[in-house]
Amino acid sequence: MAEFGISPAAAARIAEIISQQPQPENTALRVAVLAGGCNGFQYQFKLVQERESDDHLIEKDGARVFVDPTSLDLLEGAELDFVDKLMGAHFTVKNPNAASSCGCGSSFSLT
Numbered sequence: 001m002a003e004f005g006i007s008p009a010a011a012a013r014i015a016e017i018i019s020q021q022p023q024p025e026n027t028a029l030r031v032a033v034l035a036g037g038c039n040g041f042q043y044q045f046k047l048v049q050e051r052e053s054d055d056h057l058i059e060k061d062g063a064r065v066f067v068d069p070t071s072l073d074l075l076e077g078a079e080l081d082f083v084d085k086l087m088g089a090h091f092t093v094k095n096p097n098a099a100s101s102c103g104c105g106s107s108f109s110l111t
Contacts, residue, residue, distance in 0.1 A: 004072055005079040006060045013082040015062035028064035033071040045091050
């Protein structure tokens with residue numbers, strides 16, 4: 001099984017966001033890799049209430065993340081992080097498989 005990690009900063013932010021939801025026990029952050037973006041692939045982050053039958057569940061420090069098998073393959077060895085900088089706070093993926101990425105870090109290519 002491919003490994004996809006969650007940094008302590010990302011886990012803390014996800015747990016905080018989940019705790020503020022109406023049904024926190026059913027909520028998780030879905031991380032997906034979709035075709036598109038300026039480099040061929042783009043990351044998608046969204047809160048969901050339901051786990052798909054083939055989703056992988058990654059849990060860390062109160063954070064729950066769902067990743068579908070196809071996305072997990074593209075995220076092998078990567079880590080979800082949360083950065084809070086002057087230009088804004090956002091989730092980002094540190095992906096060693098990405099050959100290039102855009103300046104905002106939301107899309108990447110493999111070749």
